[in-house]
Amino acid sequence: MNLENALRRRLLLSGAAGLIAATALPGTARARTTDVVEPDIDSTALWGARPPQGTIRTLRYRPSKIIVHHTVSANTTDFSRAQAHRHAHWVQDLHMDKNGWADTGYHFLVSRGGWITEGRHGSLPALAGGTTFPLGTHTSGQNDYSIGIANEGAYHDGAVPTTAQWDVLVTLCAYTCSRYGIPSTQLYGHKDYGDTLCPGVYHDMLPRLRQEVEAARTA
Template structure:
């Protein structure tokens, strides 16, 4: 991690911490909270991590999504928390989805690494999120892809493992930003297993009430 990237991430998490502290304060602190709620996370685009081109056309839906669905990728619970590892993980997911599943591109819209780095998944997801009025059709949750943004967390959380603090903090921040841009209530954050016979997203599913609460606190 170079000095610039490390500083950007520290400032990002410091803004989050300041937002939590400011919720109990009136006046100027409340104004600062409102500004912080609109903070755009540091998201590495598909170009930044060197994604493969899609194998076909990517569909953009001409309306806002109404929910977020949380996943985990069932990759190794690495202790490499670097940005380079986040990029390597993004490649791993894309290769799995394109070469094994036969999909046009990464199924998820965004991924959060164990080190707290965010990568764009399916091409176009970042551009449409920034615009806030359309979104890219993913391949992450059967029956929900045309209404949900899919966010996947690096790692395997079936067997009692818990997400590192940086991963959790940035997941909260990303969800808050997605909810803010798309006008999604924090109550509309779900887990993959809410919509199918799957263990995904592991322990994140039992943490959904906490996730909704923390996201709401940042909105």
């Protein structure tokens, strides 16, 4: 599947919201009454995640920021949904088996083909509710306050995100900001909070991300 087709499957712009109810197909996004596009997110059950190793703590308040990451996986040209699921498994295995964490550290992952997968168990229903979130393990000192969104690939050596990945990241961030009441200005990179190259070129693109997220929220 090429990038344009992947993006069309993953994202319907809010300007077409009036057509969605009548024409929506599996894999497309849905519009809410707020006119912020709700992205289609594959749950942990759908991609076959392992159960957590222990209890995932739920924080009974809203997060105040989003922190963007990259996973330092291969910059694959496989843009399929199956690859997004393989990537989700790879991240979970790394975090649980190598890092010793209870589950995937990130709340959500965005593949290079523009597919979104739920990372930490409970993140998707919490996002839908908009009042709680699972405690993640993605940014030291910030996990109590933030949603962690990771992008498939390595972007610290000059590589850039695909069009589908970027556009779906914007949509996911706009929806997350809308559900939790997070200002568009409160989008950060992992690099802002530690000695790391993460999220690579995404850090330089944060001003653009904030602008496009705000535009998506106010369109």
